[in-house]
Amino acid sequence: MDTSLLYLFDLFGTAIFAISGVLLAARLKMDPFGMVVLASVTAIGGGSIRDMMLGATPVFWIIDNNYLWVIFITCLATLLLVRQPKQLPWYILPVCDAIGLAVFVGIGVEKTLLLQDSMMIAVIMGVLTGCGGGIIRDILAREIPMVLRSEIYATACIAGGITHTLALYFGLPSQPAFLLGVVTTLTIRLAAIRWHLSLPTLSVKS
Structure with a gap:
């Protein structure tokens, strides 16, 4: 994919994930500093872990401070536009999270393939890019991370990453x-939100 287009998608995903962090922080009545922290770890946490694991250091937001500016501006805009988060429809936060998730999985796959050739590693890093920031966000908010619940979350990332890499393997151009x-991840995640789909859970009798 054209690197400039990938960069725009990356900034877009950063803004969307930052919004989800701010909305959660607002619902938990955090102060502005807490909101910025939660938005930041959500937006750049997964990508930071990916870059460190791949040896692509310094990590992307240290090299390019535009990511930090996007987070700060998004935090300010969200605070100004959303004065009473408790009155927002229940689905706003998970839908924002789903959009950011889908975009970041695709970005994780693309960036990983720029550094090495293993499609399996690309899928894993795509999932990590999509889920990593949300895991840190939920831990800081003292909630069980969505990836550890029975909800279809990481599964959607895996499906999207596999679809992405298989499309490349069979000769589809990078952008399509x-x-x-992205569409695969987003469709599965939105379907899970809409119809409350979940994976079966294991129960052990004591």
Whole structure:
């Protein structure tokens, strides 16, 4: 994929994930500093872990401070536009999270393939890019991370990452493959939100 287009998608995903962090912080009545922290770890946490694991250091937001500016501006805009988060429809936060999730999985796959050739590692890093920030966000908010619940969350990321890499393997150009992976992740995640789909849970009798 064209690196400039990938960069725009990356900034877009950063803004969307920052919004989800601010909305959660507002619902938990955090102060402005807490909101910025929660928005930041949500937006750049997964990508930071990915870059460190791949040896792509310094991590992306240290090299390019535009990511931090996007987070700060998004936090301010969200605070100004959303004065009473408790009155927002229940689905706003999970839908914002789903959009950011889908975009970041695709970005994780693309960036990983720029550094190495293993499609399996690309899928894993795509899932990490999408889920990593949300895991840190939920831990800081003292909630069980969505990836550890029975909800279809990481499964959607895996499906999107596999779709993305398989499309590339069978010769689809990079941009359509990226979009196909994003749409796959987003469709599965939104369906899970809409119809409350979940994976079966294991129960052990004591």
